[in-house]
Amino acid sequence: MLVDVPTIRPHKLAMAVMHCQVLCLVKITCSDGVVGWGEGTTIGGLAYGPESPESIKVNIDSYLAPLLIGQSADPFAASARMAAHIAGNNFARCAVETALFDAQGKRQGVPVSDLLGTRVRDAVPVLWVLASGDTAADIAEAEDMIARRRHNVFKLKIGRRELAEDVAHVARIKRALGDAISIRVDVNMAWDRHTAMRGIAMLADVGCDLVEQPLVNHDVAGMAELKAQGKIAIMADESLTGPVSAQAFIDADAADVFAVKIEQSAGLIAAGRVGAMADAAGTALYGGTMLESAIGSIAAAQLFCTFPNLQWGTELFAPLLLTQEILTTPLTYRDFALEVPQAPGLGITPDEVAIARLARGAPTRTITHG
Ligand SMILES: O=C(O)C[C@H]1C=CC(=O)O1
Numbered sequence: 001m002l003v004d005v006p007t008i009r010p011h012k013l014a015m016a017v018m019h020c021q022v023l024c025l026v027k028i029t030c031s032d033g034v035v036g037w038g039e040g041t042t043i044g045g046l047a048y049g050p051e052s053p054e055s056i057k058v059n060i061d062s063y064l065a066p067l068l069i070g071q072s073a074d075p076f077a078a079s080a081r082m083a084a085h086i087a088g089n090n091f092a093r094c095a096v097e098t099a100l101f102d103a104q105g106k107r108q109g110v111p112v113s114d115l116l117g118t119r120v121r122d123a124v125p126v127l128w129v130l131a132s133g134d135t136a137a138d139i140a141e142a143e144d145m146i147a148r149r150r151h152n153v154f155k156l157k158i159g160r161r162e163l164a165e166d167v168a169h170v171a172r173i174k175r176a177l178g179d180a181i182s183i184r185v186d187v188n189m190a191w192d193r194h195t196a197m198r199g200i201a202m203l204a205d206v207g208c209d210l211v212e213q214p215l216v217n218h219d220v221a222g223m224a225e226l227k228a229q230g231k232i233a234i235m236a237d238e239s240l241t242g243p244v245s246a247q248a249f250i251d252a253d254a255a256d257v258f259a260v261k262i263e264q265s266a267g268l269i270a271a272g273r274v275g276a277m278a279d280a281a282g283t284a285l286y287g288g289t290m291l292e293s294a295i296g297s298i299a300a301a302q303l304f305c306t307f308p309n310l311q312w313g314t315e316l317f318a319p320l321l322l323t324q325e326i327l328t329t330p331l332t333y334r335d336f337a338l339e340v341p342q343a344p345g346l347g348i349t350p351d352e353v354a355i356a357r358l359a360r361g362a363p364t365r366t367i368t369h370g
């Protein structure tokens with residue numbers, strides 16, 4: 001089902017201004033009666049990547065559901081079946097795989113983290129993204145977050161404006177918040193190589209800690225050049241679409257940090273492989289988001305709590321950017337971190353009444369297995 005949820009304020013990224021997030025929520029009822037939930041959500045319709053909320057829904061209804069009905073509900077088996085028969089559509093595959101992991105965890109009485117690996121932490125650090133488009137408003141927002149012990153690390157979205165304007169914005173925020181607060185930026189591919197060389201040098205001078213995806217996703221060599229400069233940590237995001245792209249980045253020594261995203265990787269299993277590859281190669285890890293609601297965010301947290309190293313924390317803040325609660329009990333954010341539930345499956349209970357009220361009214365599909 002497609003669910004429209006307004007954001008608490010406009011969220012301004014290089015490629016889109018969001019006033020609302022469109023969630024594609026998946027509910028799978030297995031033939032043993034166990035129910036699982038998953039989420040396929042993106043940013044700005046087709047502005048971020050090749051899948052839109054509507055394409056995720058239509059491709060699940062038209063292709064993924066028929067492929068899985070009557071088959072094993074084991075998430076590992078279903079994931080392999082989807083990978084073998086469905087080209088691309090990573091976000092849609094992730095949504096379905098997540099729902100099957102939720103169901104499998106409930107069936108076995110264990111949290112999803114136990115199905116993916118070994119849980120090494122019960123909470124993951126969570127930063128906040130400042131993207132109101134107004135420097136003074138961003139500073140006030142950050143100060144409020146710090147005072148409430150919700151977030152003490154901030155990511156700024158830049159790349160919409162002239163370079164000098166963007167750097168001045170970063171500098172003002174860094175100066176206002178002080179040395180103890182880590183400031184990073186996400187350029188969302190908006191720069192060419194020349195602008196990136198200049199921009200990174202300028203950002204280093206104002207105390208910025210990390211630059212995320214400055215260049216277009218396929219420019220592996222360009223990212224390697226920026227990393228080699230060693231001015232600021234370089235993080236890959238849009239470039240990483242699963243293990244094959246991760247290997248290309250490792251081979252080219254093209255990033256200091258990988259933003260692992262469960263949807264971009266085509267699911268929890270593939271995202272776990274990206275994490276393991278990075279770790280083995282000495283690349284640092286960060287838990288990324290597509291601004292999913294509580295369902296997709298907690299699925300990602302169930303994976304990230306199994307990463308032995310999570311040097312740059314996570315950005316699983318998006319449930320707090322949405323105006324509507326879709327769980328019966330909200331997620332717990334405290335002491336700059338998100339708690340990862342211990343209850344079976346994802347460890348959450350979707351509020352089906354609230355979801356039905358927000359949904360566009362599309363019918364849900366029932367998937368059974370033999
Ligand atoms: O990382 C992205 O590009 C997408 C996303 C993550 C945080 C946010 O505000 O947007």
Ligand SMILES: [Mn+2]
Nearest residue numbers: 186212213237
């Ligand atoms: Mn990013």
